[in-house]
């Protein structure tokens with residue numbers, strides 16, 4: 001049998017993946033209340049595929065959705081008591097394709113971007129689908145085709161999910177399900193580096209805050225050739241992980257003033273870029289003291305309350321500040337390519353695995369950082 005025939009046989013065999021009529025899914029009742037229930041396996045529209053969820057990671061934004069609602073929005077309002085399934089950092093296997101879909105086939109392993117976007121507004125047309133002007137308009141007469149799974153449409157804390165083909169990212173055979181759930185986080189870090197100017201070989205980068213996005217920003221910045229890459233934070237375990245992911249220097253801000261440390265390392269010059277991933281109230285002011293004149297700062301996190309900012313310093317020093325939302329402009333594909341090439345060990349960030357039924361326990365590990373939990377993954381199938 002030739003390779004081609006073997007391949008064809010394999011694809012015929014894959015077309016036999018059976019799909020049940022109903023599935024297990026978690027839904028959000030009142031704030032903070034998740035309930036495991038049975039739902040019908042969702043139907044497909046054109047340009048959509050059905051993904052069997054193999055693994056899904058918990059993200060800080062899921063905690064926001066569970067407790068506060070926003071940024072999730074169902075039928076124009078809060079997502080509570082609407083039979084809504086959260087969860088957005090998932091990966092899985094395509095088990096069914098909608099009409100006209102020949103870009104992907106049954107059996108393909110995929111990670112997913114969160115935002116499909118409406119595809120018809122000005123921002124979507126620019127590739128900025130995470131800033132879709134029709135966010136949340138995906139129901140009834142106001143349906144503009146927008147989808148953000150886990151935010152405005154059902155997400156991945158379930159056995160199956162519907163995804164638009166624009167949200168799919170190929171997962172190579174050698175990558176585990178758990179590691180593939182990190183692709184979307186890597187995509188957000190990549191999008192931040194895009195905002196700062198893209199290719200940064202030989203340029204210097206500070207990442208403030210070693211949460212999942214900050215750690216990914218370190219890994220991707222280094223994979224793109226940034227030098228030096230300096231990570232700041234408060235916890236040694238996270239900072240050490242940052243060093244393993246590619247940081248040249250890690251500064252514990254409880255032991256050393258971070259601005260002084262950056263000046264020391266760069267011989268007084270400051271850095272080209274700061275990626276702010278801490279959300280600390282003073283972070284932007286400090287970042288302005290870390291970059292050189294004409295430097296660029298990207299805000300990937302934000303404080304809970306409004307903060308005072310020294311705007312005169314910003315202007316006098318021609319400093320650029322950007323805010324990013326999500327992972328637009330197909331940044332996820334570029335981040336996934338670096339992971340597929342094993343440019344860094346993303347799987348170091350995965351610390352815990354639970355079954356679908358154990359979701360509340362998994363959330364507890366994530367929120368309370370039990371056993372230094374970073375990325376807590378729910379293994380749904382396989």
Ligand SMILES: [Zn+2]
Pocket residue numbers: 059060061062088089
């Ligand atoms: Zn997330």
Ligand SMILES: [Zn+2]
Pocket residue numbers: 117118119120121122123124125129131132133134
């Ligand atoms: Zn749009």
